Amino acid sequence: MLRIILGASGAALAAGLAALNLSPVGQIYLPSATGIVAKQMCSLTWVSGLDPDQAREMYLDPLLGDAGSVIGYTMDEDNREVSASLLGMFWTQRAVWRDGLGCTLVHGGHGFNPNLTVPVAHDFMPMELDTAHRDTWFDREALDAAVLGAFDDASQDSRNTLGVAILHQGRLVAEHYAPGASRETRFHGWSMTKSVITTLAGTMVQDGLLDIRAQGDIPALAAVGDPQLADITIESLLRMTGGLAIAELNNGMDPNSQMLFTQWDMPHFAATRERLHAPGEHWQYMSGNTILASDTMQRRLGDTLPEQIAALRARIYEPLGIYSAIMEPGENGTFQGSSYMYATAQDWARLGQLYLDDGVVNGERLLPEDWYDIVAEPTPGSGGGYGMGFWLPTEATGLPEETIMMSGFQGQWGYVMPEQDLVVVRFGATIGVSSRSGRLAREVVEALRPPAPAEAPATATGGDEPL
Incomplete structure (x- = not known):
């Protein structure tokens, strides 16, 4: 029995x-x-x-x-x-x-090569704190208070802020790290990676290698064999108006979770989702859009993953002095361009600085002259809160109007403020509470004190005429 x-x-x-x-x-x-x-x-x-x-x-x-x-x-x-x-x-x-x-x-092999490596050729190049510039342009006490206030107060909550770095006019004026982290730590940007892919698109547009408004230009969609999908463009994908059912709810049961954690070919998964709207007709934030755009661009960077990584580094990272960045690929070698770039706080800030410098580095134009205007143009349907690969401030944020923002899951933020010539980045592991990163950005702006204009030298005069 x-x-x-x-x-x-x-x-x-x-x-x-x-x-x-x-x-x-x-x-x-x-x-x-x-x-x-x-x-x-x-x-x-x-x-x-x-x-x-x-x-x-x-x-x-x-x-x-x-x-x-x-x-x-x-x-x-x-x-x-x-x-x-x-x-x-x-x-x-x-x-x-x-x-x-x-x-x-690694879900099941699919040609995955565990022995493939593409080592970074150069160590991280840290910027040193420019105290003279800081003390000229900022209320030191207010700036310090803003930065330290971004970190945990155990009596209030656990925001788990791990790192903050601030550039003004391209100079490092503040940085601070929690125990266990440092300026050497590569922080996970999560969806800040989408802004990197948008920047890659800009470099390819500048070189005539990409037309973001061209139809029939997405290989993963073309492979599906549905001619109705040909009207989806790189721009519609980067603006989150691709119209496919790749909902991102971050609840572990949504298509985005399924794509990121169970699929060996993420672009194929995204391309085979149901079409719900014509491109440009409906805005909905979905990482699968960026995966399709990223895959399209990656294929034009070379024939092998090492070639593609080398081209990514040469196009964006190396001209900016970024040597810590790691763009992780999926099992089939496709960049996980929606979610998986890691870099130091300073190197994330360097990416933002490219936009403040109008896309020009050492006299070389990396981005088209109108690229800032393109990424900062509000996408219809987003309530004015999303441009192309960057978030935009609404009135409720209290941020300067021309600000563009990189943003990622668990409270990763990068604020690019052209009027103030500021880049503010914040990284952490925030769940269930506000990271209060917007307050950090506002307080840094408030701490900015432009130096008083120098007094004109005295002029010796005799009578009504200068000597």
């Missing part, structure tokens, strides 16, 4: 697991949960350089909630791999680190 009971119980358990595995919970939610643990623990440890315990406590535990107690992971230090699973047995996901490429979720 006991054997019968045990056998029946085992059969019921197996049937229950099979049913669960075939449900949306088993197909999307649970692999997304183990996927984000494996991916983030790998990247935050070996790309960002954070302590694994700190990374788990700050970035993942608040995000996973109760589910975190049943999701464990193992770290292979020798091979730099992380495996995560439910109860140590189910829905296992594996992330693999490669030098210069960061970490990639």
Whole structure:
């Protein structure tokens, strides 16, 4: 009888697991949960350089909630791999680190080469604090208060701010880091990466390699074989008006979670989603749009992933003195251009500075003359809050009107303010509370004190005529 009971119980358990595995919970939610643990623990440890315990406590535990107690992971230090699973047995996901490429979720091989590396050729080049410039242009006490106020006050909340850096006229005037982080830390920008891809588009437009308004120009859509999709353009994708059903809800059950954490070919997944609207007809923020645009541009950078990474570095990073940046690819080698660039706070700020410098570096024009106007033009349907790859300030933000903003999940922000010649970046792991980054940007603006004009030299006169 006991054997019968045990056998029946085992059969019921197996049937229950099979049913669960075939449900949306088993197909999307649970692999997304183990996927984000494996991916983030790998990247935050070996790309960002954070302590694994700190990374788990700050970035993942608040995000996973109760589910975190049943999701464990193992770290292979020798091979730099992380495996995560439910109860140590189910829905296992594996992330693999490669030098210069960061970490990639590997679902089933698909030609993934764990031995491929594209090392960064130059160490991070830190800017030093320009105290003379700071003291000339800022109320020092107010600036310090703004920066320190961006970090945690244990009596109020845990915003988990990890790093802040501020440039004025291209000079570093302030930076501060929480324990466990430093100016060497590569911060995960999450969707700030979309602004990088938009910048890449600008460099390719400048060189005549890309027409952002051309139809029939998206290879992943062309591969679907539906002629109705030919009207989707790079611009409509970067403006989040592509019209495909790639909803981004950040709840672990949405198409975006499915794309990022369960798919080996993200552009194909995005391209095969249902068409809901004609391009330009409906604004909805969705990372799959940027994945399709990123894939299109990447294919024009070279024939191999090393060639494409080298071209990305040569087009954006190296001219700006950015040497910490890592753009992580997916399993099939496609840039995860919606979500996965890591760089130091200073290097993220350097990207913003390119826009303040009108797209010109050392006399060389990287971006078209009207590129700032293009990215800062409000996209219809966004309520004035989104341009092209950058967010825009609404009246409620209290930010200068011409500001453009890079923004990412968990409170990553980059403010580019041309009238004030300021770039303010803030990084952290904020869940469930406001990062109050907008307040930081406003307080930095308020701390700006342009120097008084120099007095004109005295003129000696005799009678009515100068001597």
